[in-house]
Amino acid sequence: MVDNRYATALVIGSVLSLLATVYLSVAVGTQHWYQYSCPPVKREGSNASELREEFLNGEFDEKTYSETMFRLNGTLGLWWRCILVPSQSHWFKEPEPKMETQCVSFTLPQQFSPKYKYPGIHNEEDLLRTYLWRCQFLLPLVSLALVFLGGLVGVCACLCRSFTPTLGVGVLHLLAGLCTLGTVCCFLAGVDLLQQYSPPPEGVEGSLGWSLYLALISFPLQIMAAALFLWAARSHRKNYTRMTAYRVA
Template sequence: MGGDRLENKTSVSVASWSSLNARMDNRFATAFVIACVLSLISTIYMAASIGTDFWYEYRSPVQENSSDLNKSVWDEFASDEADEKTYNDALFRYNGTVGLWRRCITIPQNIYWNSQLEKTESFDVVTRCMGFTLNEQFMEKFVDPGNHNSGIDLLRTYLWRCQFLLPFVSLGLMCFGALIGLCACICRSLYPTIATGILHLLAGLCTLGSVSCYVAGIELLHQKLELPENVYGEFGWSFCLACVSAPLQFMASALFIWAAHTNRKEYTLMKAYRVA
């Protein structure tokens, strides 16, 4: 009689632990899914931020429609020998936008001749962009922009290089973390996602570092090259995407690590109970 009661209690305990384990698994699976969604959104935001040209935007008065002046500005802006001061002067004057890979200006279309050979002017504008080469990305910045004899400004040089490299490191870490998460799903175990969480944490730090370097670099540049009168600048939506991506990466990291660590802990306790 006593043995039957003991067996019944054991059966009830095992059943209750199984029910509790099922609830825990559902909770951890939900956290895992939410973390994956956050990771996907942050990856899309980061990729869009890297590939677009609106990290910083300048607003300037409309310039006169002179074909000779516009051609001269564009030739200097697009020249392989254009230094930092040359292309920044054009950005200031012609509503420029700057990304990690390209710089763009918006200039009026050239004066043209119509079919009646009457000289007319078009006040439409066209956006023209010029990419930064790898050589330009790693080129030294000078204390006095445009003056190669003023000495190398190491702080601005390394800030520029970091703002270019860190977003790619962040994107690579998230992609590598996604592969580990996929392996965790195949193995039906949450424990490997601790590595995914750590990689997302490092990715978030890289993104935050890139944003910080960009802000510091812009502020230092404007101290060297003051904006002309009636010209002002502001951070664009590409920069905002990077700013939003960082907290999403941190939240995904926290969920991945919490789900993996807590699930492992509960599994260890349940295993110890069954052995006892």
């Protein structure tokens, strides 16, 4: 028999876990983790067509695509890099052209490619930036996998009518929350180091995007879900032990 308090804790924890999973999945799949904003004068003065062609079809080079993002209001994500360019849907030049976002995904080999202390000069590998980059896209996948595994354990616990696996579900959600927090920290540290080696031009401002805030929101949700699962499992175990001792006595 399960006390209503424990059942309520499990339901609330499951809802929080579901919300955290949705938020983190959206954050991983979108490109608005970090965005650059350049003045209109600089944007008009830049050769947008050549920069766009190099960005979309050129070789993968961190310095090249970073400078393009600086000049064309770029956005950066875990799996995407994007720029904002005038639409080419008309053959004539519009006085105020419609702007569109064009993105290029990071391939798996590019995710594992080394980073260098001086972007554009491939002579000295920066191990710290290399591993920060790799962790920032591996940790959210690990976090989602842990939550999925916790969900399977929870379903098995319901089918077996046992409260004991709930402790494992709470531990898995706690580890998932730490992985989510590690993702955000690795990303911010990597962006900060990149801007130290390759600073944006004067007038270009960088800011955090809504995708990163979604990941930040998912972290406390996972921690709260873990706390509820751990509390329910531990309290139910103590209550069950006391009831068993009372019956024996």
